[in-house]
Amino acid sequence: MRFIKKFIITLFVILLLGAGAAGGRLLWQGYQIYQEVIDGEPLSDKVEEIRSKPKYTPLSQLPDTYKNAVVAVEDKRFYKHGGIDLISTGRAVFINLKEKKLAEGGSSITQQLAKNMYFSQEKTFLRKVAELFVAFELEKNYTKDEILELYVNTIYFGSGYYCVYDAAQGYFEKEPEQMNDYESTLLAGIPNAPSVYALTNRPELAVQRQRTVVECMVEQKYLTREEADRILQEGEQIQQAGQNNE
Structure with missing residues (x-):
């Protein structure tokens, strides 16, 4: 039930991102891209690939100050949201619509991890939608600490x-x-x-x-x-x- 609620919120955010730009088509195309990357390399395989690297650092081997600093500056509601910070995203949507381009990201740590794992640094609405789907897949399958650990090992x-x-x-x-x-x-x-x-x-x-x-x-x-x-x-x-x- 909790995941369904998150998914509905995601759809709402995607439609906002695509306002004035054929939101429904954007949603479908973004989902297709998400499916392609996940089918090409399943999330579990991608995670194991990252964890198997010789220089991978477990969260337990990082100073508390560093971990707290990352969360504080990158995603202060990280431990409270389900993959998308609706407040930051809402602000980003407002700016994007005003600028008529993807000028502001509002990305959570989970979204940034999704981007690092599967996508380029290119800023497009379509990539952003696909990234949201991957972010929720991460939240569904991994704990917050696991996501944070993967994040600091891929940024x-x-x-x-x-x-x-x-x-x-x-x-x-x-x-x-x-x-x-x-x-x-x-x-x-x-x-x-x-x-x-x-x-x-x-x-x-x-x-x-x-x-x-x-x-x-x-x-x-x-x-x-x-x-x-x-x-x-x-x-x-x-x-x-x-x-x-x-």
Whole structure:
């Protein structure tokens, strides 16, 4: 019953996405694409393929601060919604209709995982619909923690790092579980725009993004104000030390 309810909500969202653009046809074509990718490589096979990679990092080996930071900045209602954050999606739909193009995503962590597993980065209404169907398939078959674990093992962190293990090693020369609070919050902000926030490009922009991450964590009570200030102060000290060494 719960899944049926989610499915009905999905159809409603899809029709909204397709308003003014033949929503019914969009729904059917998106479903066909979903069926093609799932038939080509079943979800369970795709998940096992990801989990079998040598650098796959279980959620239990990630710092709590990192996990909380990812949820806080990427999908604050992740543990409450069924694959689609209707509030974020509604806002995105409004912007998209206003701009008459897919300018805003509003994607949940589950939707981003669906995209990473089966689709390209191309922004089209049709791909978005297919992505929604895959997202619900993920929610039906896997727990939230399993989805989050798969997500951090498939997202891009810039500089050629395609999983949290590679990013922790590449940026900090550490195992993921060894990251401190400063590193955890810094890393959590990068996937939003890897080409912009990669630490090898313009680290000052990554630090600006980190402030957003930390503020989100305070807002959602993952951190106290004092803890947040400590993390940000540590970042300022690191930056100052780097400038002194130049």
